[in-house]
Amino acid sequence: MKKPLIYNKEAFERNSIVLLTEFKGLPPPKRGKVRDIYDLGTELLIVATDRISAFDVVLPNGIPNKGRVLTQISKFWFNKTSDIIPNHLISTDVGEYPEAFWTYRDFLQERSMLVKKATPIPVECIVRGYISGSGWKDYKRSGSISGVSLPPGLLESSKLESPIFTPSTKAEEGKHDENISFGKVVEILGEELAHRIKKVSIDIYNRSMALAEKKGIIIADTKFEFGIDEDRGELILIDELLTPDSSRFWPKDEYQPGRQQRSFDKQFVRDYLISIGWNQKPPAPSLPQDVIEKTTEKYIEAFYRLTA
Numbered sequence: 001m002k003k004p005l006i007y008n009k010e011a012f013e014r015n016s017i018v019l020l021t022e023f024k025g026l027p028p029p030k031r032g033k034v035r036d037i038y039d040l041g042t043e044l045l046i047v048a049t050d051r052i053s054a055f056d057v058v059l060p061n062g063i064p065n066k067g068r069v070l071t072q073i074s075k076f077w078f079n080k081t082s083d084i085i086p087n088h089l090i091s092t093d094v095g096e097y098p099e100a101f102w103t104y105r106d107f108l109q110e111r112s113m114l115v116k117k118a119t120p121i122p123v124e125c126i127v128r129g130y131i132s133g134s135g136w137k138d139y140k141r142s143g144s145i146s147g148v149s150l151p152p153g154l155l156e157s158s159k160l161e162s163p164i165f166t167p168s169t170k171a172e173e174g175k176h177d178e179n180i181s182f183g184k185v186v187e188i189l190g191e192e193l194a195h196r197i198k199k200v201s202i203d204i205y206n207r208s209m210a211l212a213e214k215k216g217i218i219i220a221d222t223k224f225e226f227g228i229d230e231d232r233g234e235l236i237l238i239d240e241l242l243t244p245d246s247s248r249f250w251p252k253d254e255y256q257p258g259r260q261q262r263s264f265d266k267q268f269v270r271d272y273l274i275s276i277g278w279n280q281k282p283p284a285p286s287l288p289q290d291v292i293e294k295t296t297e298k299y300i301e302a303f304y305r306l307t308a
Contacts, residue, residue, distance in 0.1 A: 017050045017062035018111070023104060033058050034070070034245065040098060040114075042231070043090065047112045052245075052295070054270050055280040056177065061287045067111040069299040070243045075113070076307050077241040081207060085200050087237040088115040088227065118227030118238050123185055124168040124177055125197050127205040130220040131158050132248060132261070135166060138179065147181030155258040157220070157250075163205050165198045196235060197226050208242050215305050217264065218255055220248035244302050264302035268295055 021036045022028055029036035033053040038045040048067035052059050071092065078089045091097070091114045094105040101108060128135050128145065135145045136156050144150060146166035154160075167185050168177040186194040201224050209219050223246045225239040240246050244265035254262055260271075272291050278284070287295075 017064050018067060018107075019049055019051055019062045021047050021049060021107075023101065026100060034067070042117060044115050044117055045097065045101065045112060046115055047108065048240075049111075052266060052269060054266060054273055054284070057280065057282050057284045059269070059284045059287060061292055063292060063299065064296050066296070066299055069303045070240055070245055071111050071113060073243045073303055073306060074240045077208060078237070080211065081204050081237070081241070084203050084207065085237050086229070086234065087241070088118055088229075090114045090116060115238070116236065117230045118236055119230060120170075120238065121189065121193075121197065121226040121228070121235075122170055123180075123188060123197070124170050125201040125224040125226065126166045126168060126221060127163050127201050127224070128166055128221040129160055129163045129205065129209060130218070130248075130250075131160060132156065132220050133267075134179070135221065146179040147183065157255070157259060157261050158257045163202050163209075165201055193235070197224075200224075200226075200235075200237075204237075204242075212249075212306060213252060215308070216252045217302065217305055218250040218252050218261075220250055220261070222247035244299050249302050264298045264305075266295065268298060 020031075026038060029038045029047070031037075033056075034049060034051050036047045036049060038047070048070045050062035050064060050066045052061070052063050052066060075089065075092055078087045081087070092112065094101060094108050094112070097108070097114050131139055131145075131150070131154055138145045139150055139154060143152065145164065146168070148164045148166060150160070165182060166179060167182065168179045170177065182194065182198065185198075189197070204224065205219070205222060208222070212219050219242065222242055224237065224241070226235055227238040228234070229236045247265060248267060249264035250261040251264070269287065269291065272287065273280075273285070276285065
């Protein structure tokens with residue numbers, strides 16, 4: 001068995017929660033739903049906190065060590081897919097960061113990435129190999145997802161004949177992404193770039209799906225983000241990659257179409273929020289301790305399954 005990517009298993013598994021970061025002597029970061037982003041001029045330092053969002057709203061609770069899982073899984077996949085398309089990752093070694101961050105080595109190690117600056121493409125690139133979540137709702141209503149017609153008679157969680165590209169808008173925090181057709185992507189990005197991101201997205205999905213299945217995980221669907229490298233002007237993969245935040249991970253040995261699947265991702269949190277009747281608008285309700293603990297277990301299990 002390969003050595004896990006987490007350099008300090010004891011630190012990884014302890015019950016620590018990081019909701020916000022700020023470093024003395026440095027400008028405050030730009031805060032996303034989960035990540036704090038420090039602008040270093042020609043580069044960015046991305047710190048994955050333990051915040052969690054659902055239905056595009058950040059919840060008040062953190063999930064212990066979630067940021068470590070996200071960072072290390074992204075690192076794993078960036079390494080596995082760099083021959084398909086370049087990505088923004090420069091280093092996860094704090095010793096290679098600017099000196100101002102060295103004081104915070106123990107804090108930053110495992111949950112941060114030094115990356116290239118890029119101009120984000122204004123489209124969420126979603127690939128689905130199975131029909132679930134919002135895709136299942138769209139299919140029941142219209143027989144299609146994002147303008148892609150699908151055969152009649154599919155069940156919830158059915159495997160599709162081949163993966164489909166179902167893009168969406170990139171909504172501001174607190175607003176919901178909306179599915180759009182590939183034709184709309186062409187309008188936004190132009191013919192050449194639209195076809196490029198579609199092909200690369202499906203290629204990465206096929207590569208990752210084949211690898212994950214060998215580890216007992218089905219990647220039902222996932223979301224990619226792309227940007228234009230500000231130095232070279234080339235298309236690169238950015239943000240996170242194939243994590244439990246951006247993907248649906250199912251245990252392969254329990255898969256059965258016609259129902260919802262047990263998952264290793266934050267679907268467990270979504271299901272809880274649906275069960276209590278939350279209207280999916282801010283402010284979000286607090287999560288009970290048992291939901292927090294179970295979610296932590298799911299993230300960590302996904303990490304070790306993939307990287308062992």
